[in-house]
Amino acid sequence: MGEKMKVAIIGGTGDQGIGLALRFLISGEEVFIGSRDIKKAENTVETIKEILKEDKVDNLTAMTNQDASSQGDIVVLTVPLQAQVATLTTIKANLENKIMVDATVPLDSCLSGSSIRYVDLWEGSAAERSAEMLKDKNVSVVSAFNNISSGALIKIEEDVECDCLISGDDSKAKEMTMELAEKIPGVRAIDCGALENARIVEKITPLLINLNIRNKSRKVGIRVTQI
Numbered sequence: 001m002g003e004k005m006k007v008a009i010i011g012g013t014g015d016q017g018i019g020l021a022l023r024f025l026i027s028g029e030e031v032f033i034g035s036r037d038i039k040k041a042e043n044t045v046e047t048i049k050e051i052l053k054e055d056k057v058d059n060l061t062a063m064t065n066q067d068a069s070s071q072g073d074i075v076v077l078t079v080p081l082q083a084q085v086a087t088l089t090t091i092k093a094n095l096e097n098k099i100m101v102d103a104t105v106p107l108d109s110c111l112s113g114s115s116i117r118y119v120d121l122w123e124g125s126a127a128e129r130s131a132e133m134l135k136d137k138n139v140s141v142v143s144a145f146n147n148i149s150s151g152a153l154i155k156i157e158e159d160v161e162c163d164c165l166i167s168g169d170d171s172k173a174k175e176m177t178m179e180l181a182e183k184i185p186g187v188r189a190i191d192c193g194a195l196e197n198a199r200i201v202e203k204i205t206p207l208l209i210n211l212n213i214r215n216k217s218r219k220v221g222i223r224v225t226q227i
C-alpha cells in the first residue's frame, strides 16, 4: 500500500469535488476542501461527514482555495471552465513545483450552451490551458478524472466501474496521479501519454453526459478493452 497523500481539492464544494473527496477519504488520504468562501467549505465538510457517518473524517479540513493549494502535495482542480483561469490566478503562487491535476471539461454549457457539446480552446484542451498559465511555476499538470461522473463517485457503497484516462508530460506526476485514481475501487488508471492527449479525453465527457441523459443514468463511464 502506498503512502497517505495530502490532496487539495480546489472548488471542492461542487459535485465532482465532493465525489472525489469521499473516495479519497475512504482510501485513507488527507483531504483539504478548498473554496472561495471558507463558510461554504465548512458546510461541504459537514455534508461529507454526514455521508460518511463520522467514519474516516479525521483527515478532512475546510480551507480557502489558497490555503488548500499551499497544504496539498497534489492539487486537484474541480471548477467549471469559466472559473478555471480566475481560480488558477488566485492559487498560482502556491503551486510552484507541485502536481496540479486538472479535471476541467470545456463544455458549451460554460458559455450558456449545451452540456452535450464541447467548446474548442486555443490551447487545445483545458489541461493545456492550465499548463500554459502555470509554465513559469514549474508545475506538473496532469489531466485526469474528466470522464468519471460525480454520480458514480458519490454512490460510495458501489465500485466506480470505469477507467480514468490520464495524460501528462511529467511521468512521475502521472504515476502519482494514477496511484491516486486507483485508490477509487473499480477504477483502472490508463496512461494516455502526453498532456496534449487531454484534448481527446476531455471531448469524451459531453458524449458521456449525453449517454447519461439518454439512458436516465448519472453514472455512465468509459472502459478501454484489450490493453
Ligand SMILES: NC(=O)c1ccc[n+]([C@@H]2O[C@H](COP(=O)([O-])OP(=O)(O)OC[C@H]3O[C@@H](n4cnc5c(N)ncnc54)[C@H](OP(=O)(O)O)[C@@H]3O)[C@@H](O)[C@H]2O)c1
Pocket: 011, 012, 013, 014, 015, 016, 017, 034, 035, 036, 037, 040, 041, 077, 078, 079, 080, 081, 082, 083, 086, 087, 103, 104, 105, 106, 107, 145, 146, 147, 148, 149, 150, 151, 205
Ligand atoms: N460533475 C461531474 O460529474 C463532472 C464529471 C467530470 C468532470 N467534471 C468537471 O469538473 C469540474 C467541476 O465540476 P462540478 O460539477 O463539480 O462543478 P460545479 O459544481 O459547477 O463547480 C464546482 C465549484 O467551482 C466553484 N465555482 C463555480 N463557479 C465559479 C466561478 N464562476 N468562479 C469561481 N469559482 C466557481 C464553486 O466553488 P466555491 O463557490 O466553493 O468557490 C463550485 O462549488 C468541471 O470542469 C466539470 O466539467 C465534472
